[in-house]
Amino acid sequence: MLVAADAVLAAAPFPAAVTMEAIAEAAAVGKGTLFRAFGSRDGLLDALWTRQLDRLRDALAAEDSPLGASGSPRRRVAAFLDALLWCKLDNRHLLRAREAAAGLLASPNYLWMHATLAGLLRDAAPKASQMTIDYAAHALLAPLHIDLIDVLLAAGMNPQDISRAQTRHAKAMIADLRD
Amino acid sequence: MLVAADAVLAAAPFPAAVTMEAIAEAAAVGKGTLFRAFGSRDGLLDALWTRQLDRLRDALAAEDSPLGASGSPRRRVAAFLDALLWCKLDNRHLLRAREAAAGLLASPNYLWMHATLAGLLRDAAPKASQMTIDYAAHALLAPLHIDLIDVLLAAGMNPQDISRAQTRHAKAMIADLRD
DNA sequence: GATTTTCCGGACCATGAGTCCGAATGACTT
């Protein structure tokens, strides 16, 4: 069932448009069965994503990988982020299946924010490469995602705290960009 | 029309559940008129969001604010991010109106990623405060959002580039956490 | 083989985005 769902999502040119009915058919099963097993569309997607992360968790537990406790903390952080990156790349179809804000980052508004911030960063670090600056701008904007802000507020931070943390983040990024 | 839409979204306990019909009624206008004016639900939300950002753009243009060209680049970056933060806080209802991944950051999977990464960061910078580490972990995970990855790939970066940029980001964050 | 229980599946329902055409409004002409 999970396998069939993964296959049909991977094959679809537009995973967000894949219906539960289509998945049920591909799995040679009734729609009711799908819903009984996963509760909802999101439940199914969650199950699929969790399955992928489980493999990652196993890798983390393995001693020999760069993720294992043997490496230096710094390397482990990088290795962990890399593992996540590859996992996400490999399962793009799955993550894109949640319609959500598809293309919101390509909207004029985000483009403007990014261009503006990148411009300011260029002023602050004239010698940094364009690609580095562009990435830094994205990395500074990403934590402003409303969902993350909600999480931070729910976790007990107040706007002042967030503002300070973000300023510090920016400072660290600029310091790095200046080499 | 925009004003009415903003009001009804702001008043709703769950903005994502506000229907176009409800907005039309609040604006004392037919549904057809709404759609003719904005094309779609997303179009309307875009228009609302753009309206807010326009105010920000004006502030940026003003000479006297910390955003103006008079400040140091570093201050301007911080001021810009802060302005965005407050803008987003003030318009939370509007941003949350795009149903999307509501609560995805509260899912066990994200919680695990965050906890794991925060743990690694703690190892790398034992003296940093918990709040700082938590924020850093969020800030490192946020750029892994699939939408951003897609944008980066579309912009010509390949996975290797992203990996390098992300590693550099992590390095900069850790360096900062260690003071 | 009869009876009970569990599980399955596809017909069915509810909802809400987006469409469309008839009606209303208003501008322009005589």
Next chain:
DNA sequence: AAGTCATTCGGACTCATGGTCCGGAAAATC
């Protein structure tokens, strides 16, 4: 002022899809 034409409006309608539900099949038990 009345008639005519163009433009815009609005709400009834369509359609797609997530989610429900019940009749019946399969399995377990005796």
